[in-house]
Amino acid sequence: TQLLEQSPQFLSIQEGENLTVYCNSSSVFSSLQWYRQEPGEGPVLLVTVVTGGEVKKLKRLTFQFGDARKDSSLHITAAQPGDTGLYLCAGADRGSTLGRLYFGRGTQLTVWP
């Protein structure tokens, strides 16, 4: 059973389109992270959100943490082929600054030129 549910599982779009990926849970997390993973490599951290309602922007990527700290979303504006990859959300136990992360299954994004 996945603690974090990501949707959609697969997303195939044309360059220039916008998209949103969702990460939902019934559990509360002390922080939530988004990673991007390419084939044959480990996940690379994109952002960490900590405060309920927090919004962080990283160039064309906008990350939001739900008010109750149970869910998050990733919005990409004007997607580019270089955005192609597996996007993973991961939550940390409440009150923990170290320790295990709970990962979602990921959203495989393909951006066509």
Added chain:
Amino acid sequence: GAGVSQTPSNKVTEKGKYVELRCDPISGHTALYWYRQSLGQGPEFLIYFQGTGAADDSGLPNDRFFAVRPEGSVSTLKIQRTERGDSAVYLCASSPLAGAMRGLYNEQFFGPGTRLTVL
């Protein structure tokens, strides 16, 4: 390089054999994690070290799996009597304690993984 390194990158073994997977964390990182990632899945937690000791080994699936970090740096994941279901990519990550103290929650830096195939 300055990143997390893992060896070997690929390991093919036969059912019933013993394997060891090695992880070299980023220098100075006190926390080290092992995860397992099956095809089409996100990483699944196995074990977490703080220094030399295992702070949380609740993710190890059974007693065939064991991990050590004797000097608080390099770690080895050991799998006895391998089974076909053990086939996966084994990922290692490390975190700086200093980062956690600055409120940089659980920032984990991952290695490229070891792809284990059990025939």
